[in-house]
Each structure stands twice: as structure tokens, then as C-alpha cells.
Amino acid sequence: xxxxxxxxxxxxxxxxxxxxxxxxxxxxxxxxxxxxxxxxxxxxxxxxxxxxxxxxxxxxxxxxxxxxxxxxxxxxxxxxxxxxxxxxxxxxxxxxxxxxxxxxxxxxxxxxxxxxxxxxxxxxxxxxxxxxxxxxxxxxxxxxxxxxxxxxxxxxxxxxxxxxxxxxxxxxxxxxxxxxxxxxxxxxxxxxxxxxxxxxxxxxxxxxxxxxxxxxxxxxxxxxxxxxxxxxxxxxxxxxxxxxxxxxxxxxxxxxxxxxxxxxxxxxxxxxxxxxxxxxxxxxxxxxxxxxxxxxxxxxxxxxxxxxxxxxxxxxxxxxxxxxxxxxxxxxxxxxxxxxxxxxxxx
Numbered sequence: 001x002x003x004x005x006x007x008x009x010x011x012x013x014x015x016x017x018x019x020x021x022x023x024x025x026x027x028x029x030x031x032x033x034x035x036x037x038x039x040x041x042x043x044x045x046x047x048x049x050x051x052x053x054x055x056x057x058x059x060x061x062x063x064x065x066x067x068x069x070x071x072x073x074x075x076x077x078x079x080x081x082x083x084x085x086x087x088x089x090x091x092x093x094x095x096x097x098x099x100x101x102x103x104x105x106x107x108x109x110x111x112x113x114x115x116x117x118x119x120x121x122x123x124x125x126x127x128x129x130x131x132x133x134x135x136x137x138x139x140x141x142x143x144x145x146x147x148x149x150x151x152x153x154x155x156x157x158x159x160x161x162x163x164x165x166x167x168x169x170x171x172x173x174x175x176x177x178x179x180x181x182x183x184x185x186x187x188x189x190x191x192x193x194x195x196x197x198x199x200x201x202x203x204x205x206x207x208x209x210x211x212x213x214x215x216x217x218x219x220x221x222x223x224x225x226x227x228x229x230x231x232x233x234x235x236x237x238x239x240x241x242x243x244x245x246x247x248x249x250x251x252x253x254x255x256x257x258x259x260x261x262x263x264x265x266x267x268x269x270x271x272x273x274x275x276x277x278x279x280x281x282x283x284x285x286x287x288x289x290x291x292x293x294x295x296x297x298x299x300x301x302x303x304x305x306x307x308x309x310x311x312x313x314x315x316x317x318x319x320x321x322x323x324x325x326x327x328x329x330x331x332x333x334x335x336x337x338x339x340x341x342x343x344x345x346x347x
Contacts (some may be wrong), residue, residue, distance in 0.1 A: 011262075014337040024326040031323065035144035042099040042137045046079040051092040060096075077211055099125075101134040103141040103294040104118020108132050116307040127311040130302050135315050141294035143319065147209065150275030154268060156214040161221025162264065168222065169229025176226070184217045191216045192287075199287045209288065213278060224267065228260045262338050269331030273324050281318065296320060 016022050034041060049056040058064050058079065066073040069082055069092075074181060083094035101107065107128060108114070115131035116124060126135035126265050168176045198204060199207050200213060232254065241251050282288035283297025291298065296316050303313025 011337050012137050015333055018325070018336060019331040020329050021331075021336075024329035024333070028323075028326045028330060029327075031143065031146065032139065035147055038144055039097075039283065041097050042101065042103070042134075042140050044079065044100060044102040044105050046083070046094045046096050048095040049079070049082070049092070050094075051086065053268065059322045066283045073340045096190045099134065099136050101137045103133060103137040104292050105134070105137075106132040107134070115306065115312060117309075118311050126310070126315050129299065130306055130309070130314055135270045135299070138294045138299060139296070139319050140317055142299065143323065145206075145289065146279050146295055146296060147272075147323075149279045150272045150317075152207075152210045153217065153275040153278075155214050155272050156210060157271065158221055158264070158268075160214065160218040162257075163224050165217070165222040166229045166256065166260075167226025169226040169231050170248070170252060172230075179222070185220065186216075187219055189216070194288045195282065204288070206289065208278070209282070213275070221264070221271075225260065225264070228263060229256055232256045232259055254307065266331070266335040266338050269327050269334060273327040274333070276320075276323065276327075 002067075015025075035054075038046065039045070043059060045058040047057070047059055049058065049069070052313075056064060063076045065075060066077045066082075069075065069077060069086075071082065071085070079096060080092055080100050082339065083096060086094060101124070106114075109301070111115070114128045115130050116128045116132070117222040118127040118135075124134050128134055129138060164179060168179050181208060192290070194216075195204075195212060202208070204212065213264070234252075238251060238255055241255055279288055280295075280297040280300065283295040284300045285297075286301070288297055289295055296319065299312055299316045303309065303316065306312060327340070
């Protein structure tokens, strides 16, 4: 079993002692678990169905037609209706998720038109949007889309930025000058115009949008990594490794990167919050993920166009405030816990 070195243990203890950042991490971890297992909380499919002495688990399974449960239609079972039917007939039971709606499902009422206001006694605790879709379902699935987008963007951006920045700092010379000029030119390309042009040609998907965003996001981490590599390559341990005949690859991967990643980690939470805001902004402007993908930006757009339906924009603003606040507090705590100056006084 791998043991953590004493300095890492001190950093983790320091992070836990920063209560605001630690509890923000706990809240964010719970939100991530909610996003990963969203189908268990928000879904129009039942968790468990007991019918004819047999158990069914539709949530992560294949579509089960209504005829399977004695209903008179062959398309997918409406489990909310099935629950009432089995309860009346006393021939089985159904366990539904806490929010028995999926994010794409519309709920229309006779002689009434959406959006429907929130109601503790009604079917939609947070109300519905302008086409009758449950707001809570759209919020939770929209969060899953946003957080996975931000993490995917973080991985791609850091992989490119760390790799190029480390080579710029270590190799220097023409390689460094070439990428300096490239970054200076590329950073002046208007990002929004590029997105508009691409969106007019193709419908951007999840990974397509990540690649487009990464093309304009890698430069910041590249400069950070270049600066740290320039500093680290002149340290005694790197000079000693070079004098012993270590290859460039070994020096970079076994000496420079391990001693710079602790600083890189402190930027990660702020990059995640930036990714969430970027996707929400693009979806709000209509240049993000295509409809009917659950999206906070699309809900904000609906809320702006329907100010009388206050619960649409209000729910998104609350969710954004909660997530961005927890990520920011956690980022501040990580930055303080991993600050090298904090450990110069330890004995």
C-alpha cells in the first residue's frame, strides 16, 4: 500500500483545518455523487417494480413495454400510472425516484399552459419551464452536463498546457520562441466569433465544444508551466540528475513535473468554475449544446424571456451561486494548503 510522504500529510491536514474550504469540498463531493447517480433520484423510470411475483429494475435496464405489466400499449411503460394501477388492484408495487420525471418529459395539464409555478402539494416542487419540463430534473441533469464538461475541459487543457509549457521551459531556444509567438497570435483570435462560425456550420456536441474551448484555454496553463519549469530546471536536484546522465524524459517526468504539480493543483478548482460559467454562457447565447440537452444556460434564457415565471431563472441563479461558491471556497483552501510558504516554519 502506497504511503503518503509527511509533507503531503501536512498539506491535507492543513486543508482539513480550513473549515470553509473543507465543508465546501464535502458539499461538492455530494453534488458530484448526485450528478453521477442522477437516474436514482430524478427519473421517470421506476427503481423497482414488483409484478406477478417478479422484480424488475427499469432504471438502468432496457425499455419495458406496458404489455409486460398487463397494460394495453406496447411502448415504454408509464411507471407513475403503473404505480397507481397496481396500488388500486393490489397486485404489486412500484418504487419511484424522489422526482419521478425525466429532464426531457413534458407535463401538460388540461385547460392550463406551462410554465407551472412551484408547489409543495403539486407534481413539480420547483415548477416547470415554458414547455412543461420539470425544473428540478433540468437543474440536476444540467449540473451533470456542466460539471462533466468542466472536468473534461480541465483534463484536455491541462494535458496540452502542461506538456507544451514544460517543453518550452526546459528546451528553451527556438522551440520556446516559436510557441511564444504562436500564443501571442492565437490569443488575439476572437473566441466568440469562432464559436459562432462553427455553430453555423455544424451543431456542436459535447466533445466538439470541449475541443473548441480547449483550443482557446490551454495558453494560460502553458505560461504557468513554462515559468515553473524555467525555475525548476536550474535547481540543484535537476543539475545533479543531469550530471549523472539522466535523460531529458526522466528529468521532466521524474523530477520537474512531480515538483510543479502541487502548484498546478491549486489552479484546478478555479478552472472548473470557469468551465461551468463558460458552458452556461454559451448555452444562454444559443451557441452551446443543442436542444433539448439539459442546460443551466438554456434555463436562464427561458427565465430572461419569461420574467413573470420567476422560479425558472431563480432556481438557476441559486444553483450557480451554490456551486460556484463551493468551488471557489475549496480552491482558496487548496491554494492556501499547498502554499510552500506555509511549511517553512514547520519543525
